[in-house]
Amino acid sequence: MRIVSPARGILPSMPAHLNALATRHGVLPLPAFLPDATFGTVRAADADDVRTAGVRALVMNTFHLMQKPGSSTVQALGGLHAMTGWNGPIMTDSGGFQAYSLIRRNAKQGRITDQGIVFQPEGAGRKFQLTPEKCIQLQLAYGADIVVCLDDCTHVDDSLAEQHASVRRTIRWALRCKQEFARQLAMRRLDDERPLLFAVVQGGGIPELRRECAEALLEIGFDGYGYGGWPLDTQGTLLTEMLALTRELIPLHLPLHALGVGHPEYVATCARMGYRLFDSALPTRDARHGRLYAFTADPRDPGFRLADRWFHYVYVEDDRYIKADTPISPGCDCYTCTRYSLGYLHHLQAIGETLFYRLATIHNLRFMSTLMGLIAAETTVASAS
């Protein structure tokens, strides 16, 4: 995969205030990778684990949490922060992407109308309805720090008509979200310490629609924006041009989130375009599957650069690691690597021990937070020069 080096000039100079995002639960340094804690936990790891791995914010899921444990339970347990033990910023994804994924896979599971989204997941006894208004109400009730507008997601290969409809609906829903957000803030007297509100730019692979969507959302006015839609093509390659265009459409002083981007190479690529927030279940899922992330050299080495082959996978089940008395990644300072050898992790994985999931998850998350630091350092150098 092509890696764009900062010397080649694609990296924009980032305005200083975009190096951090102020939220109700503390300042979030940027760039930031937000692991997916869909159901209120990063799988296999608890709040302390995630914090220790250098993670500063999490993404949870409005749609999944309304089913399990249910919004009244989240509230009974004191909101997402109290319930999960996570005291940093929480972004709650709107559920638009999940609706799209589920309904695309099986049209019987729900439908999307101008009014909103209705799901009836297979096996679930009840229906779940998400309107733009309800989506905002839920996120505020959960205590989210970054609230995301309900959007109408598409695949890049969907028809022009579908992309048109998606953009039209996404803009209308964003407006309804903004209005409901204002109503809720007034009602809840949250004006002084309000969460941030992000909107999502749709438009598939059609530049004119991306532009139309971005401009309309900017006119409504949000605290941040996200790149919406699946960010990879059917071959799994990053939609670099469309991502770059969308970044150009959103002024640099506004934070832009590459929703669903989590592959380390893609994160680095998007960060260089100016994306400042990332979220994905990929690093933690890879961890549970024994695909561990390693830098090819110690990243604390002054000569280390995010160029050429800067990272590789360690497949923990490989027999070569049976007696490996080394950490996963050279010089890694994560909880796992400072305590346990690769050989022990191989053993834990081989016996199907769930402790392996935890230790691997902590490592991959630490890799991602280290990567964020390396990108930040690179950006600072480029901006200063």
Next chain:
Amino acid sequence: MRIVSPARGILPSMPAHLNALATRHGVLPLPAFLPDATFGTVRAADADDVRTAGVRALVMNTFHLMQKPGSSTVQALGGLHAMTGWNGPIMTDSGGFQAYSLIRRNAKQGRITDQGIVFQPEGAGRKFQLTPEKCIQLQLAYGADIVVCLDDCTHVDDSLAEQHASVRRTIRWALRCKQEFARQLAMRRLDDERPLLFAVVQGGGIPELRRECAEALLEIGFDGYGYGGWPLDTQGTLLTEMLALTRELIPLHLPLHALGVGHPEYVATCARMGYRLFDSALPTRDARHGRLYAFTADPRDPGFRLADRWFHYVYVEDDRYIKADTPISPGCDCYTCTRYSLGYLHHLQAIGETLFYRLATIHNLRFMSTLMGLIAAETTVASAS
């Protein structure tokens, strides 16, 4: 179940020096519950978790470790302490009980002769042989702090002939273990800082055989002794009389281990007889199955006594806990209870999240270590009066 209160006098006055056992990896306060870390990990929890739960020593398994990851791997990874990150005392169970269990279940899996034990577990391509000598060699190579002699286990219902044969073999094997232990200490120059050597008293449910076995083992001389054989009858009831007799056969200044006893009520009962060490997979297995241990009142309350209904199960999947914003056990100071509500644990269990296993395991282990403290306090009071 009948609970014997200390006032009723079954509790022996414990000599002061039996309140602790000095090992190469620190002093182990007694009584002690040692969780089973069969394959080199307490399932679902890592070394820090277990330490934080107040656990002071672990039991690992010679027989299982020789298969996975294999003894040469344990040594390549620096021995059990370095490999597992556990820096406290480690007892390594001899494998006698596992041999007995496997072969009893399926005689094709192995056989026991005077020479030793041969296993070929189903699915395993190779045979594993345990002689008394090899058993000692392995445990010393692993770096164990408490080494256990190979014994020939029986069920309490086995025939008199089998119990006879078991006792005869157990005594001979213990002698061979002691001789090999001495040879190995000299060879490894470990005399100044040697591990402890425990022998196991067999004899099923036959008092004369228990006596014969205990007396022969005492004559050989060991640092500690274990009650061998399955400690429950076919109804799952504790073999109280046989356990009490065995305690009477071993002088009180010698530590006695109730092997395989882990049910909180049974631990309390055996502790009152004078047993000082316990190990079992039960508390951690119960945890993973959602059976959480709770005191019926805050055990820090000065009026709290281990009498009547002092403990109960919390079945986490019970719907009554969906919105429970309380800890599992009143006033529990464990990692889990100080951070997470029962409602959140219910949710984690409901979504099949492996983090639940870890948090539940930590809690049940903390319960067991709190119980050890309560028993110690009770013993001290009784001794002083």
